[in-house]
Amino acid sequence: MFTEAQLYSPVTKGADGDVTVHLSDEHPGVHDPVYRTRRNAIAAMALEYRPGARVPRIDYTPEEQEVWRIVSAELARKRARYACAEVIAAAERLALPSDHIPQLDEVTSKLVPLTGFRYAPAAGLVPLREFFGSFADRTFHSTQYIRHHSAPLYTPEPDAVHEILGHANQLASPRFAAVYETVGAAVARLETERALKFLADVFWFSMEFGVLREYGEVRCYGAGLLSSFGEIEEFRRAELRPLDIHAMGTIAYDITHYQPILYCAESVGEIEDVIGGFFETMTDDTVARLVSVRQA
Numbered sequence: 001m002f003t004e005a006q007l008y009s010p011v012t013k014g015a016d017g018d019v020t021v022h023l024s025d026e027h028p029g030v031h032d033p034v035y036r037t038r039r040n041a042i043a044a045m046a047l048e049y050r051p052g053a054r055v056p057r058i059d060y061t062p063e064e065q066e067v068w069r070i071v072s073a074e075l076a077r078k079r080a081r082y083a084c085a086e087v088i089a090a091a092e093r094l095a096l097p098s099d100h101i102p103q104l105d106e107v108t109s110k111l112v113p114l115t116g117f118r119y120a121p122a123a124g125l126v127p128l129r130e131f132f133g134s135f136a137d138r139t140f141h142s143t144q145y146i147r148h149h150s151a152p153l154y155t156p157e158p159d160a161v162h163e164i165l166g167h168a169n170q171l172a173s174p175r176f177a178a179v180y181e182t183v184g185a186a187v188a189r190l191e192t193e194r195a196l197k198f199l200a201d202v203f204w205f206s207m208e209f210g211v212l213r214e215y216g217e218v219r220c221y222g223a224g225l226l227s228s229f230g231e232i233e234e235f236r237r238a239e240l241r242p243l244d245i246h247a248m249g250t251i252a253y254d255i256t257h258y259q260p261i262l263y264c265a266e267s268v269g270e271i272e273d274v275i276g277g278f279f280e281t282m283t284d285d286t287v288a289r290l291v292s293v294r295q296a
């Protein structure tokens, strides 16, 4: 899931219990009443979910399945060309279906034997503390709706394509899954909102938009890149900088455009050492020190 509130379509529940997903004016589905009703119904099911209960199954329409088939085929082709070897191998082991949208239970049953990660439903934005904190239990909160059929290769918000083809393919790697777990463990130590935001931003520039050098070229491992039809190859035009925790945790960025600056690791080992190593030990004090030392 993307971690920025403004990227999600807000979900509200009225006094009458009606759940409404508020799509932006630019959303491809905003003028389609059938799509909007569907989005409200899917969000309502996620809101009703309680841990331990049966994960809601979505009866996806033929139109929605067709969107998945199109995106899945296009991203598989691009992943083979632009993703790093660790992700390609993980995706092969996970073997997500390309002919239908997997239910979250199906994703879980494939992931658990590989890395123990489970998918839980989310209506939209999950509070940062809950979203990142649940990684400690190897749980990933995922939305279940899919983008509008008029634009199968585009979405203004994270959807099932992002959550599953982006994150699950990454979470199928034991090495990346272990980094997620260190993020979850870090959240339990953090008390300040500043430190939590710092963690979210380092995560953004690594597990969402991270790239690494491999075979003499730049390849991606971030879920945001892996799930974006356009950005999965455009990232090569970005300005690449070496891993720098302070910069990743403090640089301003615009989530609505392709990222102009990316942080490039030299290997998966460097991601584990620098990014995983930071999450493993980070506290409120670490963040306060990092920021004040640089300011001085």
Ligand SMILES: [Fe+2]
Residues within 6 Å of the ligand: 001, 002, 003, 158, 162, 167, 208, 223, 224
């Ligand atoms: Fe994400």
